[in-house]
Amino acid sequence: MSRVWSGGHSSAVLCAAVSGPPQLMVATGAEGGDLTLWSQDGSPLSTRRLGPDDVTGLAFSAAAAGPVLYASHGRALSVLDCRSPGAALAELRDVAEEEINGLAVDEGGRTLAVADDSGAVTLIDLQLLTAGRTLRAHHNICSSVAFRPRRTQSLVSAGLDMQVCLWNLPRPRPLWTCSLQDTQEEPAGQMCNPPLAHCVCVSSCGTVLACGAEDGGLHLLRVSEDGRLRQRETLHAHSQGASQAHFLSFLSHPYWLASGGNDGLVALWDLSREPLVARGRKPKGRRSRARAQTSERPEEEELRPAQCFQHGEKVNWLCPAVLEGKPSLLVTDQTSCPSVYSLDQL
Template sequence: MPAKLSGGHTASVLSVDVQLQTGQVVSGGEGGELCVWSKDGLLKEKVSRPNTDCTSVVFSRENPNLIYAAFGEEVLVLDHSRIQEPVHVFHSNQDEINQVKLNENEHFLAACDDAGEVKVFGLQNRKEFKTLRLKHTNICSTVVFRPGYPWELISGGLDCRLVHWDFSKPKCLNQFNMQELHATPGDSPYFINPPFLHHLAVSPNGSSLACALENGQIPILNSSQKNLQPKYALFGHSQGVSQVHFLTDDILLTGGNDSVVIQWDLSKADLYQPGAVYMNGDGAAASPEEEKCLAITQLCNVSTYTHTNKINWMSSYTTDGDRYLYVADQTSDVSLIHLS
């Protein structure tokens, strides 16, 4: 497999996804460029919609030919066998869309936007199903459906809030302020940068929810029961975290503005035992909450991969027993990292 997918984009790549059945890759970027790549890294198709950005792309798991892509305020449904003409266009968002996400059975698609809203569309009748609003007071940057709970999703935004929804009613079930969730070591970036919520990921079995924060933290919540419960935070990045991505139920990948990808094994958090003495960034003894997070960080950190640029998006692919990570960054290429 090639180390880079090159020659398709002319500006920064903002989003990337892999079709797990075929190994094909789709990437979206600035200038309204969407590219479809073969498993061998060859550019197969390209769509350009000038005067907008392609901010989010996702392959259908049910139909390998279908791609859902956000261009400005619209979500395009594309069939890459005839990609130039959309199969359908959803146009209900009032501001630029930041992420699109499919639920487990692909009956619904969620699109969160700069107006702080989440639109949920029914894919069978191709109509808007619900609008989730008034809980985010700033840009809603990320959304994810909750596995095992067919009417629930979780959103996060630049108001530092994580909101847990029942989108059938719609109703807010719970919300968390990231500024209050965990004690933070007193060194940069944890103390200085605000905990804007950039990205969310849920483990395949639905037991863990990971959050990517601008202050470099990665809060982990227990989502195995009805109500979400904060567990601990990981401290591994020296700048804001832009991406969280589960490889398995326990293996988590995080990427950040420090151009670093970290691989974590969350199962090792169970080895934590209180009592160790840790120092925070000011040289003082850490508080019990800091001590717990710092200890679990050391236990769970498996490996670190140094990248060349700030990371915009990540998507993984496994073939012949080898795991790879596609990385979209501030360049016009999509990079490929071979994971150990």
């Protein structure tokens, strides 16, 4: 059963983010420009309207002296001090070429990556609050970006062109580009939706990438320490598009993954049992092939979710968090109320 947080929004909640300790708080963004900050128990702390455009992306800076929140709406970016959220520290207008879809802050709190509808990724200098280099590789909407942990110059992007790109900043071209269409496995006699990439995430060790796609699959990619693509695999996860995929860093190992889809299903995956992950954790000694290989696994051994929640509504966002000392997963959907699921059983 889930707990429902109410009183923060009056329209569909589109995105969520959680700040780090010691002052943990949750932020949610909704249609119509509404932004709400919540306490750990689900009480609204403050609500404000950023403008007429939907709030489509949120990211906290873990390195700031106090919790600083970055919120995208339309082509603009608002910077808020969560200790006094009534007034924005800054607002950067027209920071992206088209509507922003996703944000990511590097661990040093120095750079913000912004993905937009033009397919571009814009890098924002957070000390100067100015737009810097623009990265171009996607031929369609860039839907999601993520920095690799402990590698502040390594950035992953994914888009509706079915491409996942790994960037080694500040180089203007990706280190590699992987087409999810090449990894798609169509069941016999069944037409699948194209694997348009909706959300990309990186494990805390930085070597496993997961991407939720329109074909309902979770596309896994394993990279070496220097960022080379080594192996690919696809999990058949959802009966409709997989809109969200997020690693959970606070459980027993760094390979727990949460996914959510347009089918209303929320699933928890133990990827430590996945051959792609297990192979990557073996002691070194054998030389790796230069080209990425696709894992082969008998159908009867296909990995299944460790736990599922029938949420019932199309999932807009997943946000893993430790709330009131308990491992939890916050889910937003087409309603105005986020839901929180307990992960105590994992």
